[in-house]
Amino acid sequence: MKLRKETEAGEIHGKWYEDACGAAFAMELIGERWSLLVVRELMLGGRRFSDIRASLPGISAKVLTERLERLESAGIVVRTLSEPPASVQLYDLTEWGRAAEPLIQELGRWAVRSPLHDPTLPMTPVALMLSMRTMLVVEKAEKLALTALFEVGQDRFLGRLEDGALSFTRLGTDAVETDLTFKAPTAGDFLPVLYGKVPPDTPGMRIEVTGERDLAGAFIDLFVLPPKIR
Amino acid sequence: MKLRKETEAGEIHGKWYEDACGAAFAMELIGERWSLLVVRELMLGGRRFSDIRASLPGISAKVLTERLERLESAGIVVRTLSEPPASVQLYDLTEWGRAAEPLIQELGRWAVRSPLHDPTLPMTPVALMLSMRTMLVVEKAEKLALTALFEVGQDRFLGRLEDGALSFTRLGTDAVETDLTFKAPTAGDFLPVLYGKVPPDTPGMRIEVTGERDLAGAFIDLFVLPPKIR
């Protein structure tokens, strides 16, 4: 039998590679199974345990607990309490954790070029919003400013486009006034319209777009997928 | 015994997450243990099996074989034969595989900001070269053009700086004329000089720098680490 379990407290990280390379260290931080997806789900604001779990079908409570612990001890995630009165446990990203967004974007921009990528698989609302920030063509976006409401199933986000940047705020059930609204039952319903440039009123599309028609068109034109390989 | 092995041909990928998100798919492609480091080692040109293996202490022949197979079937790696006469098996990146460099850079740029990152760990020559490309400040680099020879243990690279970009070519034992040369037994010996701005002639430094002193200083000034967090 093994007498010691030396790795109790010290060197939580540095498990895999003994490598000073930053990319190798990054993989030790977020390269474990599920870790990156947890970070992704928190990228647009803090969430509760069961909320994250529900967004990641296939992850077990045990694994989610472990990943959150590791991410917290790495300084990527923080546990917070939501604003009183109804104080509930929330997991959120640290400032540095949030600084991982360009990295997630770069991963997506690269992988999506593969012919093996399957965009018909399920997608979470957060992943959809992040994909829009990833595929936004900044030079085009700089010429436009607007607000847009995105309703993806039960999730609602307020998007603001200004100065070539697109920001998102998670919304409750409160009413908002925006220039445009996009509403569909699932994130996948957005993809043909945003990236395939299929008109929203095409038969079969389950997405509803409201607002000035030209503005919606101009908005959609801001998003361009990278070229496929081969 | 198992009668079927259903996953022979179909759906090699999509093992883990059933997620249309590009970042999730990227993690299925290169997020397996060791995969990213294999890609990293090939980033500066094709290598042979045992060469890669020697660069990644801890990886077993079995695992390296598996990873190379998976990367090949994903279109990231290609097997090639080196130029005749001495034709040996080489593994190299596809064009798309090589397009993963910004991604590796982004990973490194982000992770290196952690206080938990340990730059005293061993580092491969390739990782060192890539780190220079990552930390290069383009605006400064645009004002400079030069060639430099890097000798890291037995490995030799010819670096060319021009138009704000730094390119590397792996060298054999052939002689070259360059503006600068940097020579040290290990990659780690470069780090204090390149990133800590320690003068190469400081006692204890095991690095030898030759060439015009001011030029060497200007070159070293091109590399700036991102700020640590906290």
Added chain:
DNA sequence: CAGAATCCCATTCGATACTG
């Protein structure tokens, strides 16, 4: 050298049940 084939242990995972 470049792997393929076995063997076997350690870890990890997922499912289920349980708790404050």
Added chain:
DNA sequence: CAGTATCGAATGGGATTCTG
């Protein structure tokens, strides 16, 4: 709701051996 505890099954990976 937010986890913890336990357990069996699957997987992964190291060591070793063998081959062209």
